[in-house]
Amino acid sequence: MASSLRHFAGLCCFPASAAAAAASGTTCLLRRYTPNFCAFAALRPARPASPAAAANPLASPADHEEHPAHQQAVPCRDGDPPALSSAPPPAPAPLRVGIVGFGNFGQFIAGGIQRQGHTVLAASRSDYSAYCADRGIRFFRSVDALCEEQPDVVLICSSILSTEGVVRAIPFHKLRPDTIVADVLSVKQFPRNLLLEILPPSFGIICTHPMFGPESGKHGWSKLPFVYDKVRVMEDGDQVAKCDQFLSIFEQEGCRMVEMSCTEHDRYAAGSQFITHTIGRVLSQLNLKSTPINTKGYESLMQLTQNTVSDSFDLYYGLFMYNVNATEQLDNLERAFERVRQMLYGRLHDLIRKQIVERVHMQTVSLEKLENDRSNSCATHLVSSA
Amino acid sequence: MASSLRHFAGLCCFPASAAAAAASGTTCLLRRYTPNFCAFAALRPARPASPAAAANPLASPADHEEHPAHQQAVPCRDGDPPALSSAPPPAPAPLRVGIVGFGNFGQFIAGGIQRQGHTVLAASRSDYSAYCADRGIRFFRSVDALCEEQPDVVLICSSILSTEGVVRAIPFHKLRPDTIVADVLSVKQFPRNLLLEILPPSFGIICTHPMFGPESGKHGWSKLPFVYDKVRVMEDGDQVAKCDQFLSIFEQEGCRMVEMSCTEHDRYAAGSQFITHTIGRVLSQLNLKSTPINTKGYESLMQLTQNTVSDSFDLYYGLFMYNVNATEQLDNLERAFERVRQMLYGRLHDLIRKQIVERVHMQTVSLEKLENDRSNSCATHLVSSA
Numbered sequence: 079m080a081s082s083l084r085h086f087a088g089l090c091c092f093p094a095s096a097a098a099a100a101a102s103g104t105t106c107l108l109r110r111y112t113p114n115f116c117a118f119a120a121l122r123p124a125r126p127a128s129p130a131a132a133a134n135p136l137a138s139p140a141d142h143e144e145h146p147a148h149q150q151a152v153p154c155r156d157g158d159p160p161a162l163s164s165a166p167p168p169a170p171a172p173l174r175v176g177i178v179g180f181g182n183f184g185q186f187i188a189g190g191i192q193r194q195g196h197t198v199l200a201a202s203r204s205d206y207s208a209y210c211a212d213r214g215i216r217f218f219r220s221v222d223a224l225c226e227e228q229p230d231v232v233l234i235c236s237s238i239l240s241t242e243g244v245v246r247a248i249p250f251h252k253l254r255p256d257t258i259v260a261d262v263l264s265v266k267q268f269p270r271n272l273l274l275e276i277l278p279p280s281f282g283i284i285c286t287h288p289m290f291g292p293e294s295g296k297h298g299w300s301k302l303p304f305v306y307d308k309v310r311v312m313e314d315g316d317q318v319a320k321c322d323q324f325l326s327i328f329e330q331e332g333c334r335m336v337e338m339s340c341t342e343h344d345r346y347a348a349g350s351q352f353i354t355h356t357i358g359r360v361l362s363q364l365n366l367k368s369t370p371i372n373t374k375g376y377e378s379l380m381q382l383t384q385n386t387v388s389d390s391f392d393l394y395y396g397l398f399m400y401n402v403n404a405t406e407q408l409d410n411l412e413r414a415f416e417r418v419r420q421m422l423y424g425r426l427h428d429l430i431r432k433q434i435v436e437r438v439h440m441q442t443v444s445l446e447k448l449e450n451d452r453s454n455s456c457a458t459h460l461v462s463s464a
Numbered sequence: 465m466a467s468s469l470r471h472f473a474g475l476c477c478f479p480a481s482a483a484a485a486a487a488s489g490t491t492c493l494l495r496r497y498t499p500n501f502c503a504f505a506a507l508r509p510a511r512p513a514s515p516a517a518a519a520n521p522l523a524s525p526a527d528h529e530e531h532p533a534h535q536q537a538v539p540c541r542d543g544d545p546p547a548l549s550s551a552p553p554p555a556p557a558p559l560r561v562g563i564v565g566f567g568n569f570g571q572f573i574a575g576g577i578q579r580q581g582h583t584v585l586a587a588s589r590s591d592y593s594a595y596c597a598d599r600g601i602r603f604f605r606s607v608d609a610l611c612e613e614q615p616d617v618v619l620i621c622s623s624i625l626s627t628e629g630v631v632r633a634i635p636f637h638k639l640r641p642d643t644i645v646a647d648v649l650s651v652k653q654f655p656r657n658l659l660l661e662i663l664p665p666s667f668g669i670i671c672t673h674p675m676f677g678p679e680s681g682k683h684g685w686s687k688l689p690f691v692y693d694k695v696r697v698m699e700d701g702d703q704v705a706k707c708d709q710f711l712s713i714f715e716q717e718g719c720r721m722v723e724m725s726c727t728e729h730d731r732y733a734a735g736s737q738f739i740t741h742t743i744g745r746v747l748s749q750l751n752l753k754s755t756p757i758n759t760k761g762y763e764s765l766m767q768l769t770q771n772t773v774s775d776s777f778d779l780y781y782g783l784f785m786y787n788v789n790a791t792e793q794l795d796n797l798e799r800a801f802e803r804v805r806q807m808l809y810g811r812l813h814d815l816i817r818k819q820i821v822e823r824v825h826m827q828t829v830s831l832e833k834l835e836n837d838r839s840n841s842c843a844t845h846l847v848s849s850a
Contacts, residue, residue, distance in 0.1 A: 346755040350762040363800035369732040376736040378764045414749035
């Protein structure tokens with residue numbers, strides 16, 4: 079049945095092909111005469127596979143079949159109501175997402191956006207035109223040029239340290255007044271306050287933190303945490319719908335969606351992610367080497383160190399400087415280290431002092447301590463009663 | 465064929481049943497009359513399954529079948545040569561291993577020794593008589609009583625801190641002069657020097673470190689590292705054979721056998737195991753909690769912390785106090801932590817000083833730094849040239 083409908087491709091206007099159809103001048107020939115054909119649409123993929131999606135093994139047909147909402151019959155482009163009055167509500171047109179900052183992470187996120195059938199525009203001062211051409215992404219050498227295209231969502235994928243400069247350089251007047259601006263930084267209070275301060279009041283703001291990256295997400299995004307805060311979404315107009323549509327990209331990719339305030343995020347992240355990066359950074363200073371006698375615990379630390387230093391030091395510095403809770407956590411870690419040192423040296427000092435000051439022989443001290451320590455140790459202590 | 469031979473059980477003297485046969489007064493009735501029956505021995509298990517081995521799923525029949533050396537025809541107990549002059553060399557009698565210190569780790573190691581068909585004797589001041597009775601282990605309330613049984617190997621399974629007292633309390637004069645003494649401590653130079661100092665010169669010394677325990681080895685010992693150093697093994701007599709037989713327990717259990725000097729072990733272990741335990745101890749002071757936004761790295765640190773504190777603090781203290789390289793590693797870790805703190809605060813100080821002293825506005829500083837930092841960051845920085 080599906081294959082018998084192939085010759086209608088491009089004739090009936092499905093949402094994902096609407097823009098392409100409009101661009102190529104294709105009109106909806108079947109619209110008035112064979113309206114029922116739209117009801118067959120569910121049997122065909124709603125969105126033509128983008129070059130990137132076709133090349134990407136993550137975008138399997140099974141993925142698409144999980145999202146029947148995208149495959150419903152919809153009104154044609156000129157706004158006519160659907161032919162069947164009982165048909166489900168129309169699926170929204172795909173989003174046009176303008177990524178500002180197209181480094182590793184921007185490129186990585188673009189993959190998911192494309193897999194979900196949306197259009198990606200990208201701007202970078204570096205030249206990614208060849209990379210983008212291969213993947214069906216429109217590339218712009220300036221943010222100004224990208225903004226002239228008036229994307230639905232501007233997604234800031236710059237580093238933490240560059241974000242203020244990047245956001246201040248966006249020509250907001252060129253964008254539509256209901257544009258949504260989103261970010262993907264590993265800190266959240268900073269971009270939230272920055273965007274609230276700088277953006278025109280009618281702009282929507284979604285602060286997000288995809289807690290994965292090109293390495294941890296290379297086999298798919300399933301179950302990986304995606305934190306978001308709908309900081310400002312206007313009830314009137316279609317900002318609510320577009321916001322949901324944007325978030326559904328990550329939901330459909332299988333992410334574990336965690337709605338959380340930016341403040342709460344930064345408190346949790348300082349106690350977990352920042353601590354983890356700090357341990358990795360500290361260990362990287364030790365130049366840990368694999369030994370013939372690695373324990374499993376040591377191997378997990380070597381792996382952690384490798385993962386940490388594969389991120390830039392700027393990211394780590396950003397986690398520290400742009401999270402108000404990081405200093406407290408660094409201090410906690412320093413105190414914890416000092417306490418452990420004290421426990422070791424304090425006990426050593428007790429032992430030596432007993433020998434030097436109290437003139438107790440080493441062996442006697444050991445035996446005496448044995449008795450005291452016995453209950454703390456899981457191994458059985460066997461000391462002759464003699 | 466195997467079952468048809470069952471009625472000969474206990475008549476022909478196989479090595480594993482020799483001691484039992486001697487104890488029960490059974491003599492070798494078939495010895496002089498039907499010598500060829502010994503050649504059938506390979507068809508029957510050489511060692512009767514111990515109660516523990518029978519109950520333990522790790523001791524599958526397949527395990528035993530992998531070790532045909534244990535199933536060869538052997539001379540009968542009184543030392544007669546084997547009936548067939550072309551038969552392979554006789555398999556050694558099973559070892560009698562006396563474990564001194566029968567806490568968690570001693571019990572854990574006893575399981576492997578029994579699975580390999582050897583006899584376990586155990587001594588502890590705590591009462592493990594019921595535990596031992598269930599598992600076919602002879603239990604002694606004192607090391608003296610155990611030593612009167614003259615085991616082939618005395619295996620010290622005490623904690624690091626109690627080992628000196630335990631070793632000094634062993635009545636060496638009750639043991640045979642070719643006894644082998646082995647230990648399983650997580651530090652190696654200390655027991656090596658202690659045993660060399662205290663043991664009678666004819667005693668064999670094997671220092672070992674099974675780098676796993678009841679938790680990491682609960683599903684079997686396959687591929688887990690077992691470090692050993694044959695510190696002193698006499699060439700004459702059967703110490704060499706008994707040493708090899710003892711080590712073969714761990715080899716047959718599937719351990720990755722690592723022969724290494726005690727000095728080398730302690731150098732590697734301070735840089736890996738002690739560092740790992742220190743990180744776990746430091747993090748345990750922070751009371752890490754699971755958050756809704758755990759990263760994989762953070763989860764690995766939580767796991768490490770949990771594993772570390774499941775060991776006693778005495779073990780950690782032992783790794784520190786009884787390894788000559790530990791202080792250096794603790795100092796290295798402290799310096800590494802200080803360097804990372806310096807990198808963070810130093811950069812922060814630069815930024816603030818620029819504002820306060822040089823009167824440069826925050827945003828300008830950020831943009832200027834952006835330019836400098838650009839090459840260090842993997843994300844593309846998009847700063848307007850304006």
